[in-house]
Amino acid sequence: MINGRYARLGKVRSVIRELFEYGNARKAQIGEDKVFDFSLGNPSVPPPEELNAAIADLIANTDAVTLHGYTSAQGAYDVRKSVADYITKTFGATVDPDCIYMTCGAAAAITITLCALCNAGDEVITFVPYFPEYAVFSAQAGAKLVPVKTAEDTFSLDFGALRAALTDKTKAVIMNSPNNPAGIVYSAEEIQKLCDILAEHSRKIGQSVYLISDEPYRELVYDGVEVPYVMNFYKNSIVCYSFSKSLSVPGERIGYIAVNGLAQDREDIYAAVCGAGRSLGYVCAPSLLQRLAARLIGKTSNISAYKANRDRLCSALESFGFSVVKPQGAFYLFVKSPEADANAFAERAKKYELLLVPGDDFGCKGYVRIAYCRNFFSSSINVFASLNSL
Amino acid sequence: MINGRYARLGKVRSVIRELFEYGNARKAQIGEDKVFDFSLGNPSVPPPEELNAAIADLIANTDAVTLHGYTSAQGAYDVRKSVADYITKTFGATVDPDCIYMTCGAAAAITITLCALCNAGDEVITFVPYFPEYAVFSAQAGAKLVPVKTAEDTFSLDFGALRAALTDKTKAVIMNSPNNPAGIVYSAEEIQKLCDILAEHSRKIGQSVYLISDEPYRELVYDGVEVPYVMNFYKNSIVCYSFSKSLSVPGERIGYIAVNGLAQDREDIYAAVCGAGRSLGYVCAPSLLQRLAARLIGKTSNISAYKANRDRLCSALESFGFSVVKPQGAFYLFVKSPEADANAFAERAKKYELLLVPGDDFGCKGYVRIAYCRNFFSSSINVFASLNSL
Numbered sequence: 036m037i038n039g040r041y042a043r044l045g046k047v048r049s050v051i052r053e054l055f056e057y058g059n060a061r062k063a064q065i066g067e068d069k070v071f072d073f074s075l076g077n078p079s080v081p082p083p084e085e086l087n088a089a090i091a092d093l094i095a096n097t098d099a100v101t102l103h104g105y106t107s108a109q110g111a112y113d114v115r116k117s118v119a120d121y122i123t124k125t126f127g128a129t130v131d132p133d134c135i136y137m138t139c140g141a142a143a144a145i146t147i148t149l150c151a152l153c154n155a156g157d158e159v160i161t162f163v164p165y166f167p168e169y170a171v172f173s174a175q176a177g178a179k180l181v182p183v184k185t186a187e188d189t190f191s192l193d194f195g196a197l198r199a200a201l202t203d204k205t206k207a208v209i210m211n212s213p214n215n216p217a218g219i220v221y222s223a224e225e226i227q228k229l230c231d232i233l234a235e236h237s238r239k240i241g242q243s244v245y246l247i248s249d250e251p252y253r254e255l256v257y258d259g260v261e262v263p264y265v266m267n268f269y270k271n272s273i274v275c276y277s278f279s280k281s282l283s284v285p286g287e288r289i290g291y292i293a294v295n296g297l298a299q300d301r302e303d304i305y306a307a308v309c310g311a312g313r314s315l316g317y318v319c320a321p322s323l324l325q326r327l328a329a330r331l332i333g334k335t336s337n338i339s340a341y342k343a344n345r346d347r348l349c350s351a352l353e354s355f356g357f358s359v360v361k362p363q364g365a366f367y368l369f370v371k372s373p374e375a376d377a378n379a380f381a382e383r384a385k386k387y388e389l390l391l392v393p394g395d396d397f398g399c400k401g402y403v404r405i406a407y408c409r410n411f412f413s414s415s416i417n418v419f420a421s422l423n424s425l
Numbered sequence: 426m427i428n429g430r431y432a433r434l435g436k437v438r439s440v441i442r443e444l445f446e447y448g449n450a451r452k453a454q455i456g457e458d459k460v461f462d463f464s465l466g467n468p469s470v471p472p473p474e475e476l477n478a479a480i481a482d483l484i485a486n487t488d489a490v491t492l493h494g495y496t497s498a499q500g501a502y503d504v505r506k507s508v509a510d511y512i513t514k515t516f517g518a519t520v521d522p523d524c525i526y527m528t529c530g531a532a533a534a535i536t537i538t539l540c541a542l543c544n545a546g547d548e549v550i551t552f553v554p555y556f557p558e559y560a561v562f563s564a565q566a567g568a569k570l571v572p573v574k575t576a577e578d579t580f581s582l583d584f585g586a587l588r589a590a591l592t593d594k595t596k597a598v599i600m601n602s603p604n605n606p607a608g609i610v611y612s613a614e615e616i617q618k619l620c621d622i623l624a625e626h627s628r629k630i631g632q633s634v635y636l637i638s639d640e641p642y643r644e645l646v647y648d649g650v651e652v653p654y655v656m657n658f659y660k661n662s663i664v665c666y667s668f669s670k671s672l673s674v675p676g677e678r679i680g681y682i683a684v685n686g687l688a689q690d691r692e693d694i695y696a697a698v699c700g701a702g703r704s705l706g707y708v709c710a711p712s713l714l715q716r717l718a719a720r721l722i723g724k725t726s727n728i729s730a731y732k733a734n735r736d737r738l739c740s741a742l743e744s745f746g747f748s749v750v751k752p753q754g755a756f757y758l759f760v761k762s763p764e765a766d767a768n769a770f771a772e773r774a775k776k777y778e779l780l781l782v783p784g785d786d787f788g789c790k791g792y793v794r795i796a797y798c799r800n801f802f803s804s805s806i807n808v809f810a811s812l813n814s815l
Contacts (some may be wrong), residue, residue, distance in 0.1 A: 142706040
C-alpha cells in the first residue's frame with residue numbers, strides 16, 4: 036500500500052552503506068582498531084585548519100539572522116559568484132552566478148541534474164566501473180542507466196562500446212574522473228574523443244546529449260596528473276561538484292551544480308535544475324555551509340596521507356600476488372578478486388575483520404573496492420597477504 | 426527535450442519566493458528600511474544565544490573527522506536518540522531512535538514522507554488555507570493534492586467537507602497547526618474528530634489513511650495555547666518537524682521525520698522513508714547541524730517580539746477597518762483583502778513598497794498573507810491605513 040520501490044530501497048541498503056553499518060556495529064563489539072574497514076569513502080584526513088577557523092569567524096562576525104536565514108533557492112548570490120569566479124579563473128570556463136546552483140552535496144547535484152534533464156524512458160549512459168547509486172538516481176528521474184564497458188584491466192574508455200550504446204533515447208552521459216571505484220583519470224584526448232562522439236550523435240538524433248561530470252575527487256590526484264575540465268571540451272556539459280572529499284566534510288553535504296554558460300538552452304536547463312531542486316524538497320543548501328564553501332573554495336585537506344596509503348597498498352598487494360592498476364586519483368583501489376566470485380571473497384575477508392566492497396554493484400564482477408582513505412594501516416595490510424594465500 | 430515540468434517549476438517560482446526575490450532587489454535599489462517586506466517567513470528574531478555557543482563548542486571539542494563525517498543515512502544514532510527521548514518525555518508519545526529520520530528541513534521531510542507513502546494516482550488531503558508547496562511535493566510523489574474547505578472566517582475544520590473529499594484513493598492527510606498562513610491552532614477536540622473520521626474511513630476502504638502533521642511552528646504559540654500531539658490521537662501518524670522557526674535557522678535546513686512507534690507497518694513506513702530519502706539524493710542531513718539540533722532541542726528563540734508584532738498589527742488593522750482573525754500561533758496573519766481580487770490588492774500594496782502574498786495559492790481567494798516576523802514595524806503599519814482607505 037505504501038510505495039514499494041522506496042520500501043525496497045530502504046530495506047536493501049547500498050552494499051557500501053550496508054558494510055559501513057556492519058563495520059560500525061563490529062567496531063563497537065571488538066574495538067575500533069580491530070576492524071580493518073576499507074568500506075566507505077569517509078576521509079580520514081582532517082579538514083584544512085582554515086575550516087573550523089572560518090566557521091568560528093562566520094558565527095562571530097556575521098549577523099546571526101542573516102547567517103542562518105534563508106538564501107535564494109539556488110544559493111546566496113555572493114556564494115554563487117565566488118564559485119563562478121573560481122571556475123572561470125581556474126579552468127577558463129564560461130560561467131556566471133546564474134549558472135551555479137548550490138546543493139546538499141554531489142548526490143543531490145546528480146539527482147537534481149538528472150531530474151532536470153530527463154523525461155520518462157530516457158537513457159543515461161555511464162562507464163564501468165561506476166558509482167552504484169547512479170542507477171538509483173537515474174530511476175528517480177524516470178530514466179534507465181546504461182552501463183558501457185571499458186577496456187579490461189585499465190578501464191580506459193571503449194569508444195566502440197559507447198557508440199553501440201547510444202540511441203535516440205540517450206539524454207545524458209555521466210563521467211566520473213577521478214573515478215570511484217577505480218581511481219582512473221581520463222586524459223584530455225579521451226575526453227575530446229568522447230565529446231566528439233556525443234556531438235556527432237546529438238546532430239544525428241537532432242537533440243542534445245548532455246555530458247554530466249561528477250567531480251567530487253577533482254583535487255585528489257597524485258603524481259601531478261591533470262584532470263581536464265569538461266566545459267572546455269563540450270558546450271552541453273554540467274559539472275556536479277562536492278566539497279566532501281577535498282575539504283573532508285562528507286557529512287556536511289555541500290556542493291554545487293555548474294551549468295556550462297555556453298550550453299544551448301542554458302537558461303532552460305538552469306530553470307529545470309531550480310525546478311527539480313524545489314520539487315525534491317531542497318529549499319536551499321544550508322546557509323552556513325554555503326558560506327563556508329565559498330570561503331574555502333580551492334583549499335584542500337592535506338592529501339599526502341592518501342598518496343602514501345596508495346603507494347604502500349599497491350606495492351604490498353603486488354608483492355602478495357594481486358593484480359593492481361595503480362590509481363591516479365581519488366582514494367580507491369579496484370582490484371581483481373583472487374577468486375572469481377568477489378562476493379565470496381569479500382565475505383571471506385570479513386572473517387579477518389577486513390571490510391571490502393564487492394565490485395558487482397559497480398558493474399564489474401570479480402573485483403573488490405578498497406577505500407584507502409583510512410588509518411590503522413600497518414596491521415591491516417598483512418591481512419591481505421593471508422587472504423590471497425588461502 | 427529537457428524535463429518540462431521542472432523547467433516550468435523553475436521559471437514560475439512560488440509566489441512567496443517571487444516576492445522575496447523582488448523584495449531583495451527592491452531593497453538594494455531604495456534601501457533596506459524603505460521596503461515593507463511581509464512576504465517571507467524568515468525569522469527576524471536571532472537564534473537563542475546557546476546556538477552559536479554550541480557551534481563553537483562542537484568545533485572546538487569534537488574530532489573534526491567525526492564531526493564533519495558521514496552519519497548513518499537516517500541520522501547519527503545519538504542525535505536520533507535525543508530527538509526520540511525529547512518526544513517521549515515532552516508529549517508522552519511512543520517513539521524510539523528507529524522512528525526518527527533526520528532531514529534537511531520540513532520541505533524535505535514532507536516530500537520524503539509523501540514519496541514514501543504514495544503511489545501514482547493517490548490523493549493527499551489538506552485543509553485550506555494551506556502552504557502552496559504541498560501541491561508541488563504531492564505531485565513529486567505522483568499524488569494529487571485535494572484541498573478541503575474550512576469554516577469561513579475562522580478556518581476551523583469542516584468535517585462534512587472532509588468526509589465528502591475522502592475516497593478509496595486517499596492515502597494521507599496533511600495537517601499544519603499552528604497553520605501557515607492563518608496562524609490557527611487545532612484544538613484536541615477537532616483533532617480527535619478528524620482522527621475518528623480517518624480511522625473510520627481506513628476501515629471502510631480496508632487500507633490505512635496516514636495523518637501527516639507538518640509542525641515547523643509548534644513552539645510559536647501565544648496566550649498559553651496548547652498544540653496537541655497527533656501521535657497521541659492516531660496510530661498511523663507521522664510528524665514532520667523543522668527547527669527553522671523555533672531556533673531561527675531557516676537557511677540551515679534541519680528537521681526530522683518521526684514515525685509513530687505505534688503505527689501499523691511502522692518498519693515498512695520507516696524503510697520507505699529511508700528509501701525515498703536515498704532516491705531523492707539526501708545522503709544524510711548535514712552532520713554539524715544534526716548535532717546542533719540535538720543540543721538545542723526544546724530551546725526556542727525569544728518569540729516575544731512576534732507576539733508584540735501580532736498584537737500591534739491586529740489592533741492596527743482592525744482600527745483601519747480590516748476584518749481580522751487573531752492568530753494563535755506561527756507568525757502569519759491571513760486577512761481579507763479590502764478588494765475582492767487579492768492579487769490586485771497585493772499589486773497595489775507593492776506601489777507603497779508593501780509586500781504581501783496574495784492568498785490564491787493558499788487555496789483561498791480574496792485574502793493576503795502578512796508574515797509579521799519582521800522589523801521596521803512602525804513605519805510600515807501606517808501604510809496599511811492608506812491602503813484600506815483607497
